[in-house]
Amino acid sequence: MELPLPKVRRADHHDARRLAELAEETFRATFGAANTAEDMDLHCRTNYGEAIQAGELANPDMVTLLSEEDGRLIGFAQLRWGGAPDCVKASAPGEILRLYVARDWHGKGVAPMLMRACLEAMAARGADVAWLGVWERNPRAIAFYRKFGFVEVGDHVFPVGSDPQRDIVMARPVVP
Numbered sequence: 001m002e003l004p005l006p007k008v009r010r011a012d013h014h015d016a017r018r019l020a021e022l023a024e025e026t027f028r029a030t031f032g033a034a035n036t037a038e039d040m041d042l043h044c045r046t047n048y049g050e051a052i053q054a055g056e057l058a059n060p061d062m063v064t065l066l067s068e069e070d071g072r073l074i075g076f077a078q079l080r081w082g083g084a085p086d087c088v089k090a091s092a093p094g095e096i097l098r099l100y101v102a103r104d105w106h107g108k109g110v111a112p113m114l115m116r117a118c119l120e121a122m123a124a125r126g127a128d129v130a131w132l133g134v135w136e137r138n139p140r141a142i143a144f145y146r147k148f149g150f151v152e153v154g155d156h157v158f159p160v161g162s163d164p165q166r167d168i169v170m171a172r173p174v175v176p
Ligand SMILES: CC(C)(COP(=O)(O)OP(=O)(O)OC[C@H]1O[C@@H](n2cnc3c(N)ncnc32)[C@H](O)[C@@H]1OP(=O)(O)O)[C@@H](O)C(=O)NCCC(=O)NCCS
Pocket: 026, 030, 099, 100, 101, 102, 105, 106, 107, 108, 109, 110, 111, 112, 133, 134, 135, 138, 139, 140, 141, 143, 144, 147
């Protein structure tokens, strides 16, 4: 018998510390082997920490969604409203800034639930196009986004520490 999937909920300010921990843990698990320790440490210092994630949770132009199992955070997604690269053709773009699932939950339906919740939150906010940047050397994530109808529309630079990496920019209509 299939076990029910953990539900997705909106994060609030109480979640800052655990969100920071999961964000750093999953970033390191995903990219640690392909980057220098110095670049990883610099990136993590400047992007993750209770105060940084608390600021994101308080930002009215961001929404954070969490998936939780038995009190443990196992996945999160963060949406951001604001600018988009020129290659994204939209009147009201919404960015999927981060979407990360703990490794032991890959392939088990958590990421699709988070993605569906992202698209619902985008629709609720009136976004017409969802876009994201994904490292060109992250084939699993690219395949995942393609499954959800995202197509490549351009690229941009995403610095990890001192390394300017090429991110593929992908986009799709929020409502197909
Ligand atoms: C990206 C992520 C959220 C996707 O969640 P997931 O549960 O792994 O996704 P799914 O298993 O539903 O889909 C992944 C697809 O990629 C395929 N895949 C796996 N490894 C692959 C590879 N090396 N190359 C190409 N496709 C691959 C899988 O077969 C699957 O497709 P299928 O459902 O048709 O079989 C998750 O892998 C993750 O958290 N990764 C680490 C963080 C990350 O990279 N986040 C994105 C940053 S932009």
